[in-house]
Amino acid sequence: MIRGIGSYTAREIVRYRAQLGGFVSTEQLLDIQAVRRAIAYRQETDSTYTRDSLLCHFVLDSVAVKTLHVNKLRVDQLQRHPYLRFAQAKALYELRRRRIHIDSAEELRQLDCFTPSDIQRLLPYLSFEQ
Secondary structure (H helix, E strand, O other): OOOOOOHHHHHHHHHHHHHHOOOOOHHHHHHOHHHHHHHHHHHHHOOOOOHHHHHOOOOOOHHHOOOEEOOOOOHHHHOOOOOOOHHHHHHHHHHHHHHOOOOOHHHHHHOOOOOHHHHHHHHHHEEOOO
16 A cells, blocks of 8 residues: 555565565665665656655564574575575584584674675574574
8 A cells, every 4th residue: 555566566575574584674675676666666756755755654573573593494494585695504504513503693703605794684583592
């Protein structure tokens, strides 16, 4: 029911939310190409329209975010997350295999394939429980 968001874009938002495990920031909507296109289209027709004009319509439920159990998941399961590339998923798995258990995101800093921004972006989605 948001002006400028049609059924295709709405489906893309729902699909991406499912892949992520939920949104922790409205800024994540900008990861979706259909949302970026919708904003660009609206800006062409309305010079006062900004991305915040769209993002302000969304409410987040961070309690509903599903986490990745890094100490239990296989490489193929880890790499399904949009923020993890195959090399990162494999490095996580190998670190866990060497150490038996990963206790915190701090341990990911040892891995060359993770930048500080990668870790920061992933943090809300990681669970280190047994």
